[in-house]
Amino acid sequence: xxxxxxxxxxxxxxxxxxxxxxxxxxxxxxxxxxxxxxxxxxxxxxxxxxxxxxxxxxxxxxxxxxxxxxxxxxxxxxxxxxxxxxxxxxxxxxxxxxxxxxxxxxxxxxxxxxxxxxxxxxxxxxxxxxxxxxxxxxxxxxxxxxxxxxxxxxxxxxxxxxxxxxxxxxxxxxxxxxxxxxxxxxxxxxxxxxxxxxxxxxxxxxxxxxxxxxxxxxxxxxxxxxxxxxxxxxxxxxxxxxxxxxxxxxxxxxxxxxxxxxxxxxxxxxxxxxxxxxxxxxxxxxxxxxxxxxxxxxxxxxxxxxxxxxxxxxxxxxxxxxxxxxxxxxxxxxxxxxxxxxxxxxxxxxxxxxxxxxxxxxxxxxxxxxxxxxxxxxxxxxxxxxxxxxxxxxxxxxxxxxxxxxxxxxxxxxxxxxxxxxxxxxxxxxxxxxxxxxxxxxxxxxxxxxxxxxxxxxxxxxx
Numbered sequence: 001x002x003x004x005x006x007x008x009x010x011x012x013x014x015x016x017x018x019x020x021x022x023x024x025x026x027x028x029x030x031x032x033x034x035x036x037x038x039x040x041x042x043x044x045x046x047x048x049x050x051x052x053x054x055x056x057x058x059x060x061x062x063x064x065x066x067x068x069x070x071x072x073x074x075x076x077x078x079x080x081x082x083x084x085x086x087x088x089x090x091x092x093x094x095x096x097x098x099x100x101x102x103x104x105x106x107x108x109x110x111x112x113x114x115x116x117x118x119x120x121x122x123x124x125x126x127x128x129x130x131x132x133x134x135x136x137x138x139x140x141x142x143x144x145x146x147x148x149x150x151x152x153x154x155x156x157x158x159x160x161x162x163x164x165x166x167x168x169x170x171x172x173x174x175x176x177x178x179x180x181x182x183x184x185x186x187x188x189x190x191x192x193x194x195x196x197x198x199x200x201x202x203x204x205x206x207x208x209x210x211x212x213x214x215x216x217x218x219x220x221x222x223x224x225x226x227x228x229x230x231x232x233x234x235x236x237x238x239x240x241x242x243x244x245x246x247x248x249x250x251x252x253x254x255x256x257x258x259x260x261x262x263x264x265x266x267x268x269x270x271x272x273x274x275x276x277x278x279x280x281x282x283x284x285x286x287x288x289x290x291x292x293x294x295x296x297x298x299x300x301x302x303x304x305x306x307x308x309x310x311x312x313x314x315x316x317x318x319x320x321x322x323x324x325x326x327x328x329x330x331x332x333x334x335x336x337x338x339x340x341x342x343x344x345x346x347x348x349x350x351x352x353x354x355x356x357x358x359x360x361x362x363x364x365x366x367x368x369x370x371x372x373x374x375x376x377x378x379x380x381x382x383x384x385x386x387x388x389x390x391x392x393x394x395x396x397x398x399x400x401x402x403x404x405x406x407x408x409x410x411x412x413x414x415x416x417x418x419x420x421x422x423x424x425x426x427x428x429x430x431x432x433x434x435x436x437x438x439x440x441x442x443x444x445x446x447x448x449x450x451x452x453x454x455x456x457x458x459x460x461x462x463x
Contacts, residue, residue, distance in 0.1 A: 024185035029448035035195040043451040065177045069188045070195035083170045096174040103178040106153040142202040148209020151178035159183040192218035196226045200401045208237040224283035233320040239272045239313030246311035247272040284320030333403035337376035338364025339410040350424045351432035359443040373406035384425040398448040
């Protein structure tokens, strides 16, 4: 048990800012889906040449700077053009910057000095969100989707204590790649076409983004699909108007602003939200956590409207509880821990030869209640193979819709290791040593672990 305690201490002391972004691709790999057909992915290529290929429609999707570009192919050209124009305007306005420190200090400090009061309001909203999360979920580590994350400043802060995946249509230097070292996975995707598995998240946050959706109702439907039962959608810091007429008037003002800046086409991707959207029946039961930035704003805006001025937007925080789905059969699964043992450049696995499927699995098993993944890996190898192991390096956690997997590169006395074709712990499995150089050829469970091991052992063989 001393070896396990030492391993846990090493993992806890790992510098949080040094995890390369590509590691988070594999952490979330099992939950990524093709935006065309919702199929699973396999990995093709490595590093900046890596692509994710759908196993159903065979469409390849590139990754850039560790960011999977999961846009429908027919939408990608227009989105690239939109993002380029949007970035230029935001730089001109002072909402973006070529200074990398600008993004690292948001929302608490505006290094441009041009929108200090607005960023103070954003910081205020973030603190309110933090308090609500702590009050509602305590110390629980949540799976959070930051939908329409922009530069990812909120994802960066939330990832200090939660599993976070961020999506946005902008994958560039003023979008998701504003933070080169990320503790979250960034995915280029549209709000109303989330390339993610169903029932995978505890919380979705649309922070100053819901009004950019092509179809807000479709975004709500997508949010309900990827949330677990009991999950919640938070819509915050988007302009909300009293009715559709006020939304149309605000959109006309926005169109005029963009026209004056010679980018009128940007207006088609920006709109306001009508209050009725959160009141009429949908997949969520919404409650209003906050009416506006402060208690006086609604009164001041109401008085302005009474004096005949244009209807002003409110900036509430809406909390939407995902409503139950009839006949939905979902439950938490048991998390798993396993150990990776290597001898003579081969990996120890169990080979399962079923009637319909053949696959290979890493020795290990379910984590018991109150047990750490480290303890579970040590216990399982002792029970299954009679081995005493020392843990050296952790892979994962790999996130599935209802559970998590952890794996550990480990060492043991080589004389105690089982031989090829020895009986496994179950009748249907035998020991099989897989060549490290050929791991991509086998159906190794899980896929996320398989592809990370392929890259890990390739890098180490070149070192």
